[in-house]
Amino acid sequence: MKLASRIESYIARERLLVPGCRVVVGLSGGADSVALLAILSQLGYDCIACHCNFMLRGEESVRDRNHAKQTAQKLQSTFIETTFDTTTYAQEHGISIEMAARELRYTWLEQMRIEHHAQAIAVAHHRDDNAETVLLNLTRGTGLAGLTGMQPRNGNIVRPLLCASRDEIVEYLTQEQLDYVTDSTNLEAIYTRNKLRLEVIPMLREVNPSFDNCMERTIGYLRGSEKFYRTCIEEWKHRTCRQEGDNIHIDLSQLHTSPAPATLLFEIVSPLGFNATQIEAMATAGIPSGRQFISPTHRIISHRDELVITPATKPTVGEVLATWREGESHTQYNITLSYHPAEGYAIARNSNTACFDLDKVKFPLILRHWRQGDTFVPFGMQGRKKVSDYFNDHKYSLIEKEQALLLCDSEKILWIVGQRPCNDARITKHTSQIIELKRLK
8 A cells, every 4th residue: 555545544433633634734844744744735634834934943944945935835834934043942941952842843733734724734753753752751660551562643733644654755756756955954863763763773773673563462451451451540540639729639548559659659759850769769668757759740648558649839828818898798718707786685506616705906917828936825725835745746747737727816816727726815704895707527
């Protein structure tokens, strides 16, 4: 079967494109992208050829741009181009040149897709690229998903050439008498991917002349296995994790009943930026309470028989969140204030409500986080108690301590919200007016 026909079948099988639809095609001018544009045009798609100049290779970049434009004109495709200061972007964002170019390219291609009402963005990754990706992921350390390679579709990005080899692509261009340019940096073994392409994969082909076909089959098997694996992981996540507000609680006893606790934990927390060393330590049986693990976006703290995941941003200690002046009764931070005559008033007896003698409350009321050294007189007691000791007595985790809210007047702590009110403003038989504080569920 000719390559174009095989690509057509592959597009249909993977449901990548609707026949005849408009497609944004990434066109560098290299062999792969020229073949992609030619084949999609041949198959009747309305192609918009989009070229990026990353300003990284001087005259060679100009050559690539000129060739890409000539190719688009030859294939009667609309040509659009843009230029990026990739080096400056990489420096400003603290990322590699390769990552910067990738971010700039895909962001712009998506803009072009939206602007020109295209169904998808087609890029020219092929079977050999996929093998390189799997080997690259393997050398860096990866879960099963990393061994399934690039997907035929990733959101709006489609890869119609994944079923074709580089040799088949070059043969197609020769038959169609289509020229292409070669990026000189692809011939230098200074980048990891290039080393795999130029040195490692040729050695693997010597070991097994059928390496390419075997790799393609293996990726297919792993892709199917990953689907079964993902179903099992989701079932165990449901058994092991529970969500409470912004926090996720992982039940360690349940985790360790799974067939592979470290693997399950990897799937739960690695997307949050935690590395393999951290995950190995978390999965250790008997991890002490209070141990912390930090990623760029999240924090995990062990607390008794759980791991608690919370966003890494910490509240400012003692931060004032809300204030109420005397007489106000509106809702702030899901806490309401209301006033009642004491006579005949039935005081609610639940942890979400606190009632005080209005004459003993010194306005304004302030809602804040706790501070080291805070003390209060718990309801029913006479002596003062450190809030931190109260937290420890009630087995608060570090995260629960940080997220606890105190409702104070200008002199004292009135209420650990949802917990213990203070004794200093308690209601007595002499109380004439009551202020009721209620946390909404």
